[in-house]
Amino acid sequence: MYIYTLNYPFQEQINHMKMQKEMRKFCPRCKTHTAQTLALYKRGKDRAGAEGARRHAEDKKGYGGQKFPELKRTAKTTKKMTLRYTCKTCQYRTMKEGLRIRKLEI
Secondary structure, eight states, X not given: OOOOOOOSOGGGGGSEXXXXXXXXXXXXXXXXXXXXXXXXOOOOOOOTTSHHHHHHHHHHSSTTOOSSOOOXXXXXXXXXXXXXXXXXTTOOEEEEEEEEESEEEO
């Protein structure tokens, strides 16, 4: 019986990944495979006057401080990249939760 050990850090291999800008993928609106462009999804800026933001500010106000414990250290070193595909024929956009990578190059 052989035991194989890896003598290199595995995480160095998945830090950086390249993807193509355009690929053929199924479009739910066209109901066929079409050429689609790929982009990274970025969240818009949060509204300061939103109901959740106002409620959170109210909870933090006054003596007593933070209502919930603040996260001191994070367990994960990467975040999942969300990919946004845009159909070239009908401009329909679909999103897919991508891989857990440090850097994605398109």
